[in-house]
Amino acid sequence: MTDSLTAESLPARLMRIARGGYREERTGTPATRFLRHVVLIGFGLIMLYPLVWMVSASIKPSNEVFSDTGILPANLELGNYAAGWDALSQPFHVYLFNSLLLAVLNIIGNLFSCSLAAYAFSRLRFRGKGVLFAAMLGTMLLPAQVVLIPQYVIFAKLGWLNTYLPLTVPAFFATNAFFIFLLIQFMRALPMELQDAARIDGAGPFRTYWSVIMPLTIPAMATVAIFTFIGSWGDFFGPLLYLTDQKLFTVPLALREFISSTGASAWGPMFAMSVVSLLPVIAFFFIGQRYLINGIATTGMK
Amino acid sequence: MTAPATVLGAVAAEAATHKRARRGTRVRNGSSTADGAVAYLFLLPWMIGMLFTVIPFGSSLYLAFTDYNLLQPAKFIGLDNFVRLFQDPKIATAAGVTLSYTFIAVPISMAAALAVALLLNRGVRGLPIYRSIFYLPSLIGASVAVVILWRSIFGYDGIVNKALAVFGIEGPGWVTDPDWALVTLITLSIWGFGGAMVIFLAGLRQVPRMYYEAASVDGATGWRQFRSITLPLISPVIFFNLVLGLIGALQVFTQGYVFSGGTGGPADSTLFYSLYLYQQGFQRFDMGYASAMAWVMFVVIALFTALNFVASKRWVFYDD
Numbered sequence: 001m002t003d004s005l006t007a008e009s010l011p012a013r014l015m016r017i018a019r020g021g022y023r024e025e026r027t028g029t030p031a032t033r034f035l036r037h038v039v040l041i042g043f044g045l046i047m048l049y050p051l052v053w054m055v056s057a058s059i060k061p062s063n064e065v066f067s068d069t070g071i072l073p074a075n076l077e078l079g080n081y082a083a084g085w086d087a088l089s090q091p092f093h094v095y096l097f098n099s100l101l102l103a104v105l106n107i108i109g110n111l112f113s114c115s116l117a118a119y120a121f122s123r124l125r126f127r128g129k130g131v132l133f134a135a136m137l138g139t140m141l142l143p144a145q146v147v148l149i150p151q152y153v154i155f156a157k158l159g160w161l162n163t164y165l166p167l168t169v170p171a172f173f174a175t176n177a178f179f180i181f182l183l184i185q186f187m188r189a190l191p192m193e194l195q196d197a198a199r200i201d202g203a204g205p206f207r208t209y210w211s212v213i214m215p216l217t218i219p220a221m222a223t224v225a226i227f228t229f230i231g232s233w234g235d236f237f238g239p240l241l242y243l244t245d246q247k248l249f250t251v252p253l254a255l256r257e258f259i260s261s262t263g264a265s266a267w268g269p270m271f272a273m274s275v276v277s278l279l280p281v282i283a284f285f286f287i288g289q290r291y292l293i294n295g296i297a298t299t300g301m302k
Numbered sequence: 303m304t305a306p307a308t309v310l311g312a313v314a315a316e317a318a319t320h321k322r323a324r325r326g327t328r329v330r331n332g333s334s335t336a337d338g339a340v341a342y343l344f345l346l347p348w349m350i351g352m353l354f355t356v357i358p359f360g361s362s363l364y365l366a367f368t369d370y371n372l373l374q375p376a377k378f379i380g381l382d383n384f385v386r387l388f389q390d391p392k393i394a395t396a397a398g399v400t401l402s403y404t405f406i407a408v409p410i411s412m413a414a415a416l417a418v419a420l421l422l423n424r425g426v427r428g429l430p431i432y433r434s435i436f437y438l439p440s441l442i443g444a445s446v447a448v449v450i451l452w453r454s455i456f457g458y459d460g461i462v463n464k465a466l467a468v469f470g471i472e473g474p475g476w477v478t479d480p481d482w483a484l485v486t487l488i489t490l491s492i493w494g495f496g497g498a499m500v501i502f503l504a505g506l507r508q509v510p511r512m513y514y515e516a517a518s519v520d521g522a523t524g525w526r527q528f529r530s531i532t533l534p535l536i537s538p539v540i541f542f543n544l545v546l547g548l549i550g551a552l553q554v555f556t557q558g559y560v561f562s563g564g565t566g567g568p569a570d571s572t573l574f575y576s577l578y579l580y581q582q583g584f585q586r587f588d589m590g591y592a593s594a595m596a597w598v599m600f601v602v603i604a605l606f607t608a609l610n611f612v613a614s615k616r617w618v619f620y621d622d
Contacts, residue, residue, distance in 0.1 A: 027424045036421060037428075043418070044435045047493065051439075053461060054451050066459045117348035126341035136348075139355050143553055143603050145579055145596040149365060149589050150358035156372065173351030180348070205340045234445040236556045241584060252446040259450060259563060267454070274447035281442055289434055292441075293500050 051278075058271040065267040077268055081276070084269030088257050089246045092273055095254040100280075102167055102239075102250060103232040107225045109171030110179050114224060115217065117174045118183030119209045123195060140177045152241065166242045167235075171228075179224045182295060186220035187213060223295030226288040230281055251277045365593035372587055383594035393595070395570045396578040399558075403484060403574070404551035407491035412543055415495040419502035420532075433503065436496040443494030449560040453477050456486045477561070480571035487557050487572060498543040505539035506532070534619040541618045545610050552603055555580065575599060 028036070057065045061077040068074050085092040120126070121133055155166040174180055190213065198208040214221075236252040243249060249257075255277060258270040285292065342349075366383055368376035387393055418436055422429055442448050455461045456476035463473030476486040513531045522530065533540075555576040558566060566573025566581070579599070583592030 033426075036424065036426060040418075040421060040426065040432050044432060047435055047439060050448075050451055050455055050493070053455060054447075057454070065454075066457070069461065069464055113347040113351070116344045116346075120337075120341045120344035124337035124341040124344065126337050129341075132345070135352065139352065141604070141607070142355065142359065143549075143596075143600055145553070145576060146362055146600040147355055147358035148362075148596065149583055149593050150361040151354070152584075153361075153372065153589070154354075154358070170351065170354065172347065173354065174348035175351040175354065205337060205344070209344070230441055234442065236444075236446055236560070240559075255446040255450060256560060259560075270450070271454075274450060277447045278442055278445065281445070282438070285438055285441060286434070289437070293433070293437065 054271050055275055058268065058275045060268055062266060062268040065271070080268035080272040083266070084258075084273040084276075087266060087269050087273075088254055090249070090254075092254065092276065094247065095249055095251045096276070098248060099233055099250040099252075102164060102235075103229050105164070105168040106171045106232040107228045109168065110174075110176060110224055110228045111221055113172050113174035114176065114179040114183055115214065115221065116209075117180045118187055119213060121180070122184045122187035123192075123208075123213065124205060136177050136180060140181065155242065161242060162244050162248065163242075164248070167238050176228075179227070182224060183217065183220050186217060190216055219291060219294070222288060223291040226284055226291055227295065229284055233281055362593045362596055365590050366597045367594075368590040370590040370593075372589060376590065379590070383591050384598075386591065387594055387598060392570065392573065392578060396566075396573045396575045399484060399566075399571065399573055400552060400554070400575040403488060403491070403554065404548060407488045408544070408547040408551050410488075411492050411495040412498055412540070412547060414492060415498035415543065416502050416540070418495070419499045419506055420528075422499075422503060423506040433500065437500055438496065440494040440497035443490060444554075444556050446556065446560050449490070449557050452486065452490045453561060456489075478568055480567075480569035483561070483568055483571045487561060490557060491551065491554075498547065501543055502536065502539055505536040509535045537618045538620060541610070541614050545607060548606055548610070549603060552599075552606070 052071060056071045056073060058080055059076055059078055060068055060073040060080075061075055062080075064073070064075060088095075117136075121129070121136070151166075155161060158165075160166050194212055194216075195208055198212045203211065234252065235250075236256075239250045239253050240256075243253065255270075255274060258266065258273065365376060367378060367380060369379050369382075370376035422432055426432065439448075456463075458473075458475050458478065460476070462476065466473040474482045476482045509532060513535075514527055517527050517531060553576055554574050558572045558574040558577045559580070562568070562572045562577075564577075564581075566577050575595070576599075579592050579595045582588045582595065
């Protein structure tokens with residue numbers, strides 16, 4: 001236990017936390033440790049149960065979804081997936097493609113515009129920086145509802161209703177200040193010497209941004225990309241507001257159609273498509289969870 | 303509503319836990335203009351985007367004093383929208399639904415998040431697995447698929463009532479009974495406690511271990527250590543999660559919409575304020591009234607946040 005008496009230096013601790021490598025030091029007697037696992041596993045099972053139930057419901061015949069309470073179906077109905085795929089006015093891959101297109105455009109837009117702004121705020125010196133930085137933080141304090149109606153009116157006047165423009169163009173203008181903020185936090189931590197060295201070598205700000213800072217910012221960019229994906233993929237309100245043509249519908253709007261159009265009978269196909277809709281998010285979560293967890297931990301802590 | 307709810311928490315954290323660093327930045331930058339025009343080139347996309355926030359912000363305030371339906375020009379009607387707002391019984395209902403949801407769901411989620419984070423912080427083997435399991439629901443809790451799922455497992459013949467029946471309890475109509483529908487959505491919100499948990503966990507990791515050792519030497523045990531070391535040292539994180547949670551909950555929309563099929567039913571029991579605003583603005587195209595609603599909401603959220611910051615001076619401890 002001697003090592004725990006020497007305090008780890010703050011930068012070293014932050015580095016270790018940022019890497020996600022926790023030095024484990026188990027506390028308690030074997031009995032309490034065992035009890036702890038029992039509690040955690042029990043609680044974990046309760047947390048996961050709804051999702052497991054959904055997967056199970058997606059492979060049960062619709063009329064047995066509620067009567068057959070077992071997790072393993074008494075009668076397997078894999079046809080739910082095919083039935084759900086074609087249950088709505090468009091085949092489900094149309095909705096998946098639409099959602100993917102919006103997510104990709106939003107990721108590109110956010111990475112481009114937010115990194116430019118974050119670079120200026122964190123690494124460049126210019127007049128009016130304090131005021132602009134405060135303004136950026138201020139926009140984060142605005143609830144979306146307070147700008148919603150005029151924005152809708154502007155989009156309507158531009159003839160952008162029922163297109164993807166209102167759902168993608170804003171991302172290219174760094175309208176999500178949270179991501180700028182996240183990148184600023186990350187870029188601030190990079191040593192200033194890097195920039196001075198690049199300057200001495202004759203690199204201008206653009207060169208420094210692209211060749212020096214960007215490569216080092218990849219972990220934070222990954223965080224932004226994954227958060228953008230999850231946010232865009234799950235967004236219900238934006239598409240609900242702006243899209244009316246079924247051909248343009250995204251996955252969340254399509255799922256809503258299941259409750260309103262097919263009635264209560266198509267439980268199996270509906271849960272099958274619900275599973276399909278969550279799979280990309282869960283996949284992204286497992287691939288990128290280190291970035292996600294570090295991302296929210298650093299915005300909260302530093 | 304499209305931006306992550308974490309946005310505001312981030313501001314709170316910036317303002318609260320970063321005072322010193324920001325002071326430093328300000329001094330260092332002073333009136334220096336070394337990179338001048340080039341910096342503004344980098345900021346150009348963002349500045350154009352800012353116009354797209356600032357102009358609507360102003361025009362929604364103007365619209366709040368008008369009668370406007372998108373087709374005819376806005377007609378100035380003075381304070382009529384606000385007078386109507388304070389007489390509209392549905393506004394009171396919507397505010398009641400939103401505030402009950404917020405003040406029940408946020409404290410319970412936070413308590414759960416802190417409890418699990420404390421448990422995980424005791425050096426548990428398999429921490430990354432547990433953390434993933436508890437964190438995942440928070441990412442999908444507001445998705446249409448999960449809200450539909452919630453409706454189903456809490457349905458009258460759903461699995462929750464079947465489980466209660468095992469204990470001889472006849473469960474209510476969680477989805478159809480106005481007394482229970484909001485409770486069902488509160489459980490969904492609590493299910494998503496993992497986002498706050500991850501932040502608590504990161505905070506707990508930064509409490510120097512030697513404080514506990516010193517306390518042990520002085521004879522302080524579990525609860526006493528928690529009260530006197532853990533709580534004060536993670537109070538900035540509690541504050542961060544509180545601000546973040548309150549602001550997110552006050553703006554909830556998708557859960558209410560999907561749960562009730564857009565009506566806010568049964569009997570307006572899930573008519574969240576944002577949902578009622580949407581109905582007024584985009585189903586009835588009563589956009590002047592909806593703008594007035596948005597401004598009242600903005601002022602209430604700003605007051606809550608300001609109150610939080612003022613109160614935080616009494617209980618949040620910064621270990622500078």
